[in-house]
Amino acid sequence: MDLLAEIANGVINGDDERIARMTRKVIDQGTSPKTILDDGLIAGMNVVGERFKAHTIFLPDVLLAAKAMYAGLDLLKPLLIEQGFPPMGRVVIGSVRGDLHDIGKNLVSIMLKGAGFEIIDLGNDVPPETMVESAVRNEATVIGMSALLTTTMPVMGQVVEMLSQKGLTGKIRTIVGGAPVSSEFAREIGADAYGFDAANAVDRVKSLFNVV
Amino acid sequence: MSEILELSVAELMPDTTAVLENQGVPAGTTVSEQIEDLYYVACRLLAETATPVGVLSEISNSDFAHVYSGEGRNELRTPVGDMFERADHLALFAVTLGERPGHEIGSLFESNDFALACMLDSTASLAADRAAAVTERQFSEVLQTTGRTTPATGVLRYSPGYCGWHISGQKKLFEFLRPEQIGLTLRESFLMEPLKSVSGVIVAGHRDIHNFPISYNCCSDCDTRSCRRRLRTLFAG
Numbered sequence: 001m002d003l004l005a006e007i008a009n010g011v012i013n014g015d016d017e018r019i020a021r022m023t024r025k026v027i028d029q030g031t032s033p034k035t036i037l038d039d040g041l042i043a044g045m046n047v048v049g050e051r052f053k054a055h056t057i058f059l060p061d062v063l064l065a066a067k068a069m070y071a072g073l074d075l076l077k078p079l080l081i082e083q084g085f086p087p088m089g090r091v092v093i094g095s096v097r098g099d100l101h102d103i104g105k106n107l108v109s110i111m112l113k114g115a116g117f118e119i120i121d122l123g124n125d126v127p128p129e130t131m132v133e134s135a136v137r138n139e140a141t142v143i144g145m146s147a148l149l150t151t152t153m154p155v156m157g158q159v160v161e162m163l164s165q166k167g168l169t170g171k172i173r174t175i176v177g178g179a180p181v182s183s184e185f186a187r188e189i190g191a192d193a194y195g196f197d198a199a200n201a202v203d204r205v206k207s208l209f210n211v212v
Numbered sequence: 213m214s215e216i217l218e219l220s221v222a223e224l225m226p227d228t229t230a231v232l233e234n235q236g237v238p239a240g241t242t243v244s245e246q247i248e249d250l251y252y253v254a255c256r257l258l259a260e261t262a263t264p265v266g267v268l269s270e271i272s273n274s275d276f277a278h279v280y281s282g283e284g285r286n287e288l289r290t291p292v293g294d295m296f297e298r299a300d301h302l303a304l305f306a307v308t309l310g311e312r313p314g315h316e317i318g319s320l321f322e323s324n325d326f327a328l329a330c331m332l333d334s335t336a337s338l339a340a341d342r343a344a345a346v347t348e349r350q351f352s353e354v355l356q357t358t359g360r361t362t363p364a365t366g367v368l369r370y371s372p373g374y375c376g377w378h379i380s381g382q383k384k385l386f387e388f389l390r391p392e393q394i395g396l397t398l399r400e401s402f403l404m405e406p407l408k409s410v411s412g413v414i415v416a417g418h419r420d421i422h423n424f425p426i427s428y429n430c431c432s433d434c435d436t437r438s439c440r441r442r443l444r445t446l447f448a449g
Contacts, residue, residue: 014246014327059235060247063327070324098379098401103235103330110326125401149373150433180433 004031004040007072011044014064016071023072033079037116041069041076045114053199059107062198066110073113087118089209092135093144094126095178096155101148104178107198108144115202117209128158135172142208144201145191147178156181157189164190173208177201214269214389217350219307219343221262225255226338234334247327254331258339261312265394266347268305268414276302276413279388282372282381290376291424291439292413299417301360303351305369306391307343308409309336336408344369344410351414366419366446371412372402375439376430379403385411419446 003026010019019041026036048065051057093109095102102124109121120138122130135143143163145156156176163169175193176186186194193208195201228251229239237243271279276296280286286293296302313336320329352367372381382402386392389411397405404411415422422443426434 058232058237058241058243060232060237060243060250060327060331063330064246066326067324074324098373098403100403100407103333106321106326106330124407125399125403127401149379150430151373151376151379153433179435185433 003029004036004043007036007040008044008047011041011065011068011072012047014061014068016068019068020071020075023075027075027079033076033083034085036072037076037080041072042114042116045069045111049111049114049199049202053197059103062107063110066114069114088116089142089205090118090120090138090140091142091144091205092120092122092131092138092140093146094122094131095124095146095148096131096152096159097125097127098152098155099147099149099178100124101178102146104148104198105144105146108146108177108195108201111198111202112144112205115206117205128155128162131159132162132166132168132172136166136168140172142173142175142205144175144177144195144205147176147181150180153178153180153185156191160190175201175204175208214267214393216394217266217268217307217347219264219266219346221259221264221339223346224262224264224309224339224342225258226335226342230338231331231334234338235330250328250331251335253328254335257316257332258309258313258335261310261316262336262339262408263310263312264307264339264343265310266305266307266343267389267391267394268303268347268351269389270301270303271388271413273297273299273302275388276304279304279384280377280381280413282378282384285378285380287376287378287429289428290430291428292370292375292377292415294424295415295417295421296413298421299415300365301355301416303414303416304385304389304412305344305347305351305414306385306389306394306396306404306409306411307340307347308391308394308396308404308406309340309343310395310408311406314407340408340410344371344412348414352416355416361416362418364418364420365416366422367414367416368422368442368446369412369414371410375434376428382411385413422446
């Protein structure tokens with residue numbers, strides 16, 4: 001097995017210490033950081049994402065894999081910046097105002113990072129104006145919103161409305177998700193996408209960025 | 213008058229199955245040793261950091277009508293709105309695990325220890341809910357020992373933010389209960405600080421008053437149906 005395949009495998013198995021060691025080794029061997037990222041870390045995370053989608057592994061497995069991936073990513077990040085490789089896109093994400101539930105949001109955030117996106121995670125209980133301001137300030141083109149409470153779902157509509165009022169519809173796209181949220185609700189409030197689970201949310205964000 | 217309740221961390225600790233289910237792992241799934249270990253570490257961290265405490269205060273039906281009206285943002289018809297006038301006894305409550313579990317979860321996330329952070333988050337959330345359950349049980353026991361129940365009495369709790377009771381209802385609940393005495397404060401968004409806290413009303417009355425149909429507007433958006441599971445405890449046996 002080549003070293004990049006071993007890195008991918010280490011991510012799949014959630015072996016963070018091994019990943020840090022292996023990543024350091026391939027960097028020292030002169031492999032391009034972008035290659036290590038794409039063919040090692042992201043390749044491993046893609047397998048994890050597929051297994052998660054197929055329900056053969058579950059959230060804790062994904063999070064262990066994510067920790068392993070970050071062990072490598074932390075080493076690559078300065079090199080990627082130095083060599084001018086941009087992220088696949090920038091996404092602002094948060095659980096909406098009044099909602100403290102963030103397991104799903106955290107998972108989407110982690111998996112998006114694993115897919116190569118830059119994430120600005122605003123945490124939970126995020127007011128609509130903060131979501132929009134952060135997206136504008138950070139030049140993010142997607143806002144991801146999560147809600148677990150039916151009573152906080154309307155805040156998602158407020159964000160979409162606020163973007164419209166500021167003439168940002170189409171420039172900043174929106175994706176919504178969370179247990180009580182549905183594709184019908186997403187359509188009703190005018191959101192651009194709906195993710196029914198974390199893996200699906202990553203696919204939908206990729207399609208918003210026209211990344212297959 | 214409100215009563216402060218000292219709660220023991222040990223009795224709040226949720227079991228492995230519940231914590232894993234909270235993270236989407238179906239019951240009966242065999243998990244790796246690594247994941248099992250995470251659960252035990254999370255329990256240890258929770259035991260080290262949680263300082264559970266609660267406050268409980270009985271409230272008359274008419275006073276609760278005022279609390280429940282909140283900021284006027286409840287749905288028109290709700291289960292609690294339809295049941296509380298038929299209750300024999302009501303009590304407002306709030307419980308918290310204190311600030312430290314939340315800080316610990318935040319630190320773990322910051323150090324990319326996502327799996328442990330999430331395991332602790334689930335464990336703490338379930339422990340906070342168990343603290344609410346213990347409070348409910350204690351209130352039920354007080355009612356029993358003071359001869360204020362019948363064999364048909366059912367006691368269940370309900371919280372703002374759920375079942376059409378708008379989260380802004382926390383404001384009047386706080387004004388009545390004053391849970392600041394156990395370290396709880398309310399954010400502008402009506403969420404509590406510390407986050408690992410639960411508040412609400414405990415409703416005691418004929419168990420049938422809790423058996424509401426799931427045909428309210430709020431029910432159509434709810435996919436947990438956790439009310440059915442709780443109801444079963446009243447009608448079991």
